[in-house]
Every structure is written in C-alpha cells, then in structure tokens.
Amino acid sequence: MSQFIDGDSTVLLTGATSGIGAVSARKLASRGATVAIVGRDADRGNRLAEDLSESTTGSVAFHRADLATQDAVRELAAEITRAYDHLDVLAHNAGLSTPDRTITDDGVELTFAVNHLAPYLLTHDFMDLLRESDRARVVITASGVHSRGELDFEDLRLERDYSAIDAYARSKLANVAFTLELADRLETVDDAIVANCFHPGFIPSTGLFRGASLPTRLFVRLASLAPGIGTTVEAGADRLVELATGTEYAERSGQYVSDDGPTDPAPVASEPEFRERLWRVSADIVGIEPDWP
Incomplete structure (x- = not known):
C-alpha cells in the first residue's frame, strides 16, 4: 500500500458530500490525512465532516462552495489558502448535468x-x-462520455442547440484536454506535480443525474437494473484514491485512466492545437493570464 498519503498530508476534494466523493473522503481520511471536503449542502457537509473526524484517524473539515460562479471559486481558494499551508492532493470531483440550458452570473453555460x-x-x-x-x-x-464530446469555441454558451448529455460530454472532453495540457506544462517548468484524470465507470446510483430530464433518468434507472451494466460508487472511489495515492502515479503524469488502467483518450483531447486553444479561452473567460503554471 502506498504511503504517499499519511498524517502529514493535506487533500482537497470537491464534490465530496455524496457519491464517490464521500466514499473517497472516507478512504483518504482513514489513512490519517487532513481532508478538506467541498460541497454545496452545508448540513450534509458538516455531518460528513463530523462523522469522518470521529470514525477515522484523519482530520476532516467542510468548506461550503457553489462552484458555478468565479467569485465563489476565488472565495474558496482564498479560504483554503488561509486554512492550510500546503496541498498534497487536489481532487476535482464536483460535477453536474442539468436538463435545461442555464447561464451563470458570469455569462457561462x-x-x-x-x-x-x-x-x-x-x-x-x-x-x-x-x-x-x-x-x-x-x-x-x-x-468515458468525453469521447462523444464536441466543443464549438464559437458557441460556448450553447445558444444554437442544447442537449444535457452533449453539454456534459463536452465538459468531460474539456476535463481530459485540460489534464493533458496541464501535465505537459508542469513538465516543462519541472514542477514536482503530476496531473491525471480518470473515468469512474457508469455509476447508476450516483446523484449526478438527479436533475436530468425524465427520459435520461428513466434510462439511468433501467440501466441500473440490467446485469453487467455499470459499476459501484465504491469502485469509482477506489479509482480516484488510486490516482491520489498509488505508487504507479507518483511520477506518471498526463494519463487518462479507465477500466484497464491508463488508456488513450479521444483523439481530439490529445491534439496540441485544441488543448492550447481551450487553455487560452478558459484563461480569458476567468480573467487570468494564460501563461501558467
């Protein structure tokens, strides 16, 4: 078992109050880590933090944030920076799928x-x-749905057409492309930071689709009843924890990990021009200089 995570380690985990996030938080806290869990539901988050602090050897604190707006993201970053002096693992697990096209206060889908x-x-x-x-x-x-994702840089607000599954797929494509670009940039500046992403498997019991359209929710329900389809929250959490702690990923960066370990993502996610454009467009939207890290 890897000793990367121990009593001196600090982990930040978003989307941590339910599903694979909550299970991952428990597994990481059980190794003695200090775990900062992030979610939108204060009652659920505080209950989970209290439970994990009492039932594991780790120290767990809840930080409430709705990651839909850039102000909230920056406020979370400032709060975490005040509370902790280092981060060993930054795990981005928060995610959503919404049935209707919604534009945030920042003007973003x-x-x-x-x-x-x-x-x-x-x-x-x-x-x-x-x-x-x-x-x-x-x-x-x-x-894995990133493979069907298409990202039209001229229609990031999805004004021409909106489909919940297509919006979700393009966001996951962006996740993979961002991971690969981040890994390459970190290697260039010789940082001791690795970046990897993973497919958790199709998990019918997740709350991800609770706000989806009725047909999508019916599909998920039917899929959950079919033998051999989907996986469990526990298995998805194991994959996150493996990337966060496993010795195989101590220096291995820029990987997309699926059922059989590291595998090739959709070709577009690996295209340097696509990754670079996504990086720069993202920097412009959130108002930062693109020449990082």
Missing part, C-alpha cells in the same frame, strides 16, 4: 462552468499550495 472552468481556476489559484508539497497530485474526475 452552467455545466461548462462547474465541470471545467472551476477546476481550471482552482488549479491556477492553488499552484502555490501545491508547490509547497514535496510531490503533489492533481486528480480530475472525467468520464
């Missing part, structure tokens, strides 16, 4: 804002804390 721009901005704002670790890791929960 909601799914893209939460699933991609929030991880992008948080990673930027946490670079100093990550560099305070001897070897830090960035882990992003992507999805």
Whole structure:
C-alpha cells in the first residue's frame, strides 16, 4: 500500500458530500490525512465532516462552495489558502448535468462552468499550495462520455442547440484536454506535480443525474437494473484514491485512466492545437493570464 498519503498530508476534494466523493473522503481520511471536503449542502457537509473526524484517524473539515460562479471559486481558494499551508492532493470531483440550458452570473453555460472552468481556476489559484508539497497530485474526475464530446469555441454558451448529455460530454472532453495540457506544462517548468484524470465507470446510483430530464433518468434507472451494466460508487472511489495515492502515479503524469488502467483518450483531447486553444479561452473567460503554471 502506498504511503504517499499519511498524517502529514493535506487533500482537497470537491464534490465530496455524496457519491464517490464521500466514499473517497472516507478512504483518504482513514489513512490519517487532513481532508478538506467541498460541497454545496452545508448540513450534509458538516455531518460528513463530523462523522469522518470521529470514525477515522484523519482530520476532516467542510468548506461550503457553489462552484458555478468565479467569485465563489476565488472565495474558496482564498479560504483554503488561509486554512492550510500546503496541498498534497487536489481532487476535482464536483460535477453536474442539468436538463435545461442555464447561464451563470458570469455569462457561462452552467455545466461548462462547474465541470471545467472551476477546476481550471482552482488549479491556477492553488499552484502555490501545491508547490509547497514535496510531490503533489492533481486528480480530475472525467468520464468515458468525453469521447462523444464536441466543443464549438464559437458557441460556448450553447445558444444554437442544447442537449444535457452533449453539454456534459463536452465538459468531460474539456476535463481530459485540460489534464493533458496541464501535465505537459508542469513538465516543462519541472514542477514536482503530476496531473491525471480518470473515468469512474457508469455509476447508476450516483446523484449526478438527479436533475436530468425524465427520459435520461428513466434510462439511468433501467440501466441500473440490467446485469453487467455499470459499476459501484465504491469502485469509482477506489479509482480516484488510486490516482491520489498509488505508487504507479507518483511520477506518471498526463494519463487518462479507465477500466484497464491508463488508456488513450479521444483523439481530439490529445491534439496540441485544441488543448492550447481551450487553455487560452478558459484563461480569458476567468480573467487570468494564460501563461501558467
């Protein structure tokens, strides 16, 4: 078992109050780590933090944030920077799928804002804390559905057409492309930080689709009843924890990990021109200089 995570380690985990996030938080806290869990529901988050602090050897604190707006993301980053002096693992697990096209206060399509721009901005704002670790890791929960994603840079607000599954797929494509670009940039500046992403498997019991359209929810329900389809929350959490702690990923960066380990993502996610454009467009939207890390 890896000793990367121990009593001196600090982990930040978004989307941590339910599903694979909550299970991952328990597994990481059980190794003695200090775990900062992030979610929108204060009651659920505080209950989970109290339970894990009492039932594991780790120290767990809840930080409430709605990652839909850039102000909230920056406020979270400032709060975490005040509370902790380093980060060993930054795990971006928060995600949503919404049935109706929604535009945030920043003028961004909601799914893209939460699933991609929030991880992008948080990673930027946490670079100093990550560099305070001897070897830090960035882990992003992507999805196999990224392979059907298409990203039209001329219609990021999805004004021409909106489909919940297509909006989700393009946000997951952005996750993978961002991970690969981040890994390459970190290697260029010789940082002791690795960045990897993973497909957690199709988990019918997740709350991800609770706000989806009725046909989508019916499909998920039917799929959950079919033998051999889907996986469990526990298995998805194991994959996140493996990327966060496993010795195989101590220096292995820029990986998309699926059922059989590291595998090739959709070709477009690996295209340098696509990755570079996504990086620069994302920087412009959130108002930062693109020449980082």
